Amino acid sequence: xxxxxxxxxxxxxxxxxxxxxxxxxxxxxxxxxxxxxxxxxxxxxxxxxxxxxxxxxxxxxxxxxxxxxxxxxxxxxxxxxxxxxxxxxxxxxxxxxxxxxxxxxxxxxxxxx
Numbered sequence: 001x002x003x004x005x006x007x008x009x010x011x012x013x014x015x016x017x018x019x020x021x022x023x024x025x026x027x028x029x030x031x032x033x034x035x036x037x038x039x040x041x042x043x044x045x046x047x048x049x050x051x052x053x054x055x056x057x058x059x060x061x062x063x064x065x066x067x068x069x070x071x072x073x074x075x076x077x078x079x080x081x082x083x084x085x086x087x088x089x090x091x092x093x094x095x096x097x098x099x100x101x102x103x104x105x106x107x108x109x110x111x112x113x
Contacts, residue, residue, distance in 0.1 A: 034088040038077050041100045045070050048107055057111040066110075069103045 028036050049066050052058030058066075073096060080092040088096070 029086070032087060034090070034093040035077070035081060035086065038073075038088065038093060038096050038100075041097070042070055042074050042077075045100065045103060045107065048104075048111075052107065052111050058107075062110045066103060066107055069099075069106075073099050073103070 029039075045066070049058065049063050049070075053060065053063045076099070077088065077092075077096055080088055080096070
């Protein structure tokens, strides 16, 4: 019974990771360099997570946690963009980059172990 639950949980994590990677791929927004910077970093994080799962350096639980963090950062970016007609202020960009730096550091530490 436990093995079936684990199999279902692992399938869910992998399908969620694949779906979020597909959704995270964004095109550049002309005239919005800060938005493009944040979006590119989120895409890079998604690729690192996918590669970690694919080569076995990260497990599904770690990937799911990092995917959730990236989704939170993307949601915050969208909310900040909505406040300023699709732009991000320097302060908002700095805060989003700090969150990405923390997540990047966590991914690197997880893949090292």
